[in-house]
Amino acid sequence: xxxxxxxxxFPFSLPVDSDHKATEFRPFSNSLPHMRAFHxxxxxxxxxxxxxxxxxxxxxVLRQDLNLSAADIGRAxxxxxxxxxxxxxxxxxxxxxxxxxxxxxALSLLTAPVVLSTAFISSAQSFVLLxxxxxxxxxxxxxxQFWMSSMFSGSIVGLANGVAAGWANVxxxxxxxxxxxxxxLIVSLGVSSSTAWRVAFVVPAIxxxxxxxxxxxYGQDLPDGNYWSHKxxxxxxxxxxxxxxxxxxxxxxxxxxxxxxxxxxxCFGVELTVDNIIAQxxxxxxxxxxxxxxxxxxxxxxGNLVSRPVGGVVSDEMGRRFGMRGRLWSLWAVQTVAGxxxxxxxxxxxxxxxxxxxxCFSFFVQAASGLTFGVVPFISKRxxxxxxxxxxxxxxxxxxxxxxxxxxxxxxxSTQTGISLMGLLxxxxxxxxxxxYFPKWGGMFCGPSxxxxxxxxxxxxxxx
Amino acid sequence: xxxxxxxxxxxxxxxxxxxxxxxxxxxxxxxxxxQTFPAGTDSxxxxxxxxxxxxxxxxxDRAWRKTVDNLDKDKTCQFKVVAKPYGPSNNSFTWTVEKDxxxxxxxxxxxxxxxxxxxxxxxxxxxxxxxxxxxxIQAITGRHMSLDIASVCFSAFSIVSLFGFFYMxxxxxxxxxxx
Numbered sequence: 001x002x003x004x005x006x007x008x009x010f011p012f013s014l015p016v017d018s019d020h021k022a023t024e025f026r027p028f029s030n031s032l033p034h035m036r037a038f039h040x041x042x043x044x045x046x047x048x049x050x051x052x053x054x055x056x057x058x059x060x061v062l063r064q065d066l067n068l069s070a071a072d073i074g075r076a077x078x079x080x081x082x083x084x085x086x087x088x089x090x091x092x093x094x095x096x097x098x099x100x101x102x103x104x105x106a107l108s109l110l111t112a113p114v115v116l117s118t119a120f121i122s123s124a125q126s127f128v129l130l131x132x133x134x135x136x137x138x139x140x141x142x143x144x145q146f147w148m149s150s151m152f153s154g155s156i157v158g159l160a161n162g163v164a165a166g167w168a169n170v171x172x173x174x175x176x177x178x179x180x181x182x183x184x185l186i187v188s189l190g191v192s193s194s195t196a197w198r199v200a201f202v203v204p205a206i207x208x209x210x211x212x213x214x215x216x217x218y219g220q221d222l223p224d225g226n227y228w229s230h231k232x233x234x235x236x237x238x239x240x241x242x243x244x245x246x247x248x249x250x251x252x253x254x255x256x257x258x259x260x261x262x263x264x265x266x267c268f269g270v271e272l273t274v275d276n277i278i279a280q281x282x283x284x285x286x287x288x289x290x291x292x293x294x295x296x297x298x299x300x301x302x303g304n305l306v307s308r309p310v311g312g313v314v315s316d317e318m319g320r321r322f323g324m325r326g327r328l329w330s331l332w333a334v335q336t337v338a339g340x341x342x343x344x345x346x347x348x349x350x351x352x353x354x355x356x357x358x359x360c361f362s363f364f365v366q367a368a369s370g371l372t373f374g375v376v377p378f379i380s381k382r383x384x385x386x387x388x389x390x391x392x393x394x395x396x397x398x399x400x401x402x403x404x405x406x407x408x409x410x411x412x413x414s415t416q417t418g419i420s421l422m423g424l425l426x427x428x429x430x431x432x433x434x435x436x437y438f439p440k441w442g443g444m445f446c447g448p449s450x451x452x453x454x455x456x457x458x459x460x461x462x463x464x
Numbered sequence: 465x466x467x468x469x470x471x472x473x474x475x476x477x478x479x480x481x482x483x484x485x486x487x488x489x490x491x492x493x494x495x496x497x498x499q500t501f502p503a504g505t506d507s508x509x510x511x512x513x514x515x516x517x518x519x520x521x522x523x524x525d526r527a528w529r530k531t532v533d534n535l536d537k538d539k540t541c542q543f544k545v546v547a548k549p550y551g552p553s554n555n556s557f558t559w560t561v562e563k564d565x566x567x568x569x570x571x572x573x574x575x576x577x578x579x580x581x582x583x584x585x586x587x588x589x590x591x592x593x594x595x596x597x598x599x600x601i602q603a604i605t606g607r608h609m610s611l612d613i614a615s616v617c618f619s620a621f622s623i624v625s626l627f628g629f630f631y632m633x634x635x636x637x638x639x640x641x642x643x
Contacts, residue, residue: 060528064566065606069525102633109626113619119611193564194606202618209622216629226633284528 012223020223021153025160033220034151038160040219042167044104044211045144048137049171051115051204052080053301055131057176057279057294058183058197062127065194072124074408077276079132081269081399087139088396092389093244095146099221104143108212111137115205119198135396137208142392144168146385149377150222157377158319162312162370166304169366172275173301175204180294251386256379259432260372260387261394266426267335267368269398270342273422274365275301276399277407278358281415286351296355303362311370324378324441328433331371332444335430338364342423346416369395378438480589480597486604487563493545494556495574495587509550509576509584514557515541517588519598522568535583541573550576567603 013031014022022034029035055062059073066072087107094103114133121127145161152160182203186196220226251257279297282288288296311334318326341361348354372391379387402425406418413421437443484491493514497506517540523529531540543565546557571590578584590597 063526063528065603067567070527071525102630105629106626109622112622113615116615116619119615120607122605122607192604192606194604195608195611196606198606198608198611202614205618209618209625213625213629 016223017153019153021151022223023153023156025152025156025163027163033223037147037151037219038164040211040215041100041104041144041147042164044108044208044215045140045164045168046171047204047208047211048108048111048140049168050175051111051208052134052138053172053175053275054115054179054201054204055080055118055134056276057179057290057297058200059280060283060290060293061183061193061197065197066122066124066127068124068127071408072127073280074403076128076131077273078400078403078408079128080135080276081138081272081396081403083132083135084138084396085393085400087136088142088392089389091139091142092146092385093248095143095385096244096247099226100143100147100150101215101219101221101226104140104147105212105215107137107140107143108208108215112205112209112212115201115208118201138396139392141165141168142385142389145373145388145392147221149384149388158312158316158374159309161373161377162309165373166306166308166312166366166370169271169304169308169369170302172272173298173304175298176275176279176294176301177298179204180291184291247383248386251380251383251390254380254383254387256436256438257387257390258394259436260376260379260391261397262429263331263335263433264369264372264391264395265398265401266429267338267365267372268395269400269402270338270422270426271362271365271369272395272399273402273407274362274419276403277415281419282351282354285416286354288351296358299355300358300362303359304366307363307366308370311367311372312374313370314367315371315374319374324375324438325444325447327371327375328436328444331368331375332430332433334364334371335368335433336427338368339423339426339430341365342426343420344423346418346420346423375436378441480599483600483602484561485602486561486565488561490558490560491545491572491599492556492558493572493574493589496555497552498587506550506552506576506585508578510579511547511577512550512555512574513547513577514545514572514574516543516545516565516570517541517573519569519571519590520594521598522570545572561601563604565601565603567601569598569600571598 012020012022012034013029014024014026014034016034017023025038026035027038030039056077059068062068063073068076091103091107097103098106111134114130118130121130144164148160148164149157179200182200183193183196186199187193191199275297278300279290279293282296283290283293314330314334315327318330320326322329338361341357341364345354345357345361348357373388376387376391377384402422406422407415434444437446439449442448495512495514518529523531523540529539529542532538543562545559548555548557571588571594573586573588575583576585588594
């Protein structure tokens with residue numbers, strides 16, 4: 001096999017398998033090409049989360065200047081994720097065609113101008129449109145996971161995926177902390193508050209563009225090079241290029257992808273919803289100032305630094321000891337506990353009680369996301385991109401549904417009741433995990449079947 | 465502390481029914497003690513605070529501007545116009561609408577406080593249902609030409625650099641194939 005002339009480091013500085021995917025994960029190294037890809041991937045996704053969630057902490061100011069009603073804010077929050085439902089599905093195909101590097105950088109560079117156009121908006125409709133378009137950038141999650149799956153071997157792909165997604169998710173939390181600070185800083189320079197927030201959005205826009213350019217300049221799709229420098233784009237496993245529609249339908253037919261889409265909607269979707277509403281919730285219910293509300297909201301998202309990777313590690317450990325049954329049971333258990341804590345969060349009346357419950361809740365709900373992607377790589381090797389896209393899409397869809405049903409401003413019940421109801425929904429929608437069954441590895445209640453059906457034989461890969 | 469039901473004051477403002485521009489236009493408020501009430505009721509009043517309050521039409525679906533009976537939690541009147549010592553008559557104040565007042569429909573309310581700082585009476589420029597004598601304020605837009613131009617330039621840079629890279633990649637691909 002001819003190696004492409006550019007960007008080929010041989011021998012690799014990390015141990016690799018036969019596909020040249022790394023078999024060790026060293027997050028604090030920058031070795032080419034694997035760890036550098038990891039850093040570029042999580043950093044560029046981080047900037048997308050930062051941009052998307054740069055708006056919620058400043059809502060208290062925006063709602064005055066744009067004369068927003070609670071219904072407008074709810075619509076915009078829903079719109080923020082509605083776009084990503086489709087863009088996440090499309091990103092899977094784009095990664096197949098263009099490679100994760102070009103696909104993710106293109107999306108980031110095309111949505112950075114949208115973030116900048118915050119300078120122009122002056123009505124509720126334009127606000128909703130803005131959040132809708134910025135939300136497209138969350139499709140980079142699929143590119144991020146796809147890239148990690150191309151660079152890291154099956155034995156550690158869960159960990160790599162978990163850390164890459166977890167550290168990127170921190171962007172949502174950091175935005176809640178940093179944006180009010182940036183806003184206050186600009187106001188202290190003498191700028192009026194209604195101009196200051198417009199200026200503040202220059203920061204996430206530039207950050208997003210810079211990370212995208214870094215991905216283009218320093219990243220590569222595969223351990224051996226880039227998609228476009230090969231004559232025919234191919235997956236790292238050296239298989240001939242699959243028919244894209246065939247792969248798509250193969251993935252869509254798999255019921256496990258749908259169940260995980262639902263459960264991911266109930267952990268990650270809930271996380272996205274909380275990111276949207278929590279700063280306003282603390283600001284309005286407990287009368288804290290905008291920076292304090294941002295700080296509390298930030299501590300929700302910052303937990304991702306640790307909790308999502310821990311979820312991935314727990315899944316791997318359970319998988320080692322109890323096989324797929326362990327992975328599924330731990331997913332169900334962690335997500336159910338998260339649901340219970342969410343119900344509790346809506347009932348707590350004190351500021352500090354709420355903050356503490358929120359932190360516990362954040363740990364469990366984010367770990368559940370990590371645990372979900374500990375199961376995803378095992379569903380289908382042929383349609384990994386599509387299954388990841390379906391699950392990721394389900395996450396965004398969960399956020400849309402939660403916002404529409406419970407936090408769209410025209411509700412008869414208060415935000416705290418909405419939060420408790422959301423917890424209840426989480427518990428109910430996690431039950432379907434019990435229905436997931438792999439003939440080769442079993443499910444939560446049944447062991448593996450003695451004669452694995454030949455139809456499913458091709459679906460599974462032993463990623464161990 | 466709940467707001468008292470009976471207005472003991474009669475404030476009035478100019479410009480009822482009009483649209484005022486924030487940072488530019490002026491509002492004159494006059495208030496005096498309502499003589500139909502028994503004499504001596506006002507002996508406890510020490511200071512007066514005049515506030516700008518949201519009319520119900522601007523409170524719809526906006527819980528952060530909600531009217532509640534408990535004055536500590538009430539969010540109807542969020543902007544202070546003026547605070548003055550109490551006098552029974554000939555009180556007036558001309559206020560230039562401040563720059564950061566948001567676009568909404570408003571009325572004016574005057575609260576009288578006793579020496580403990582407790583609210584003792586109030587009056588407002590509108591009726592009990594807050595439907596008459598309302599006026600609008602138009603906020604200053606935060607948009608600036610320089611900011612608009614900077615945004616357009618950065619956006620153009622972002623898109624151009626993307627297509628630049630695509631072009632370079634294609635060229636590298638062609639060169640690699642030619643070798």
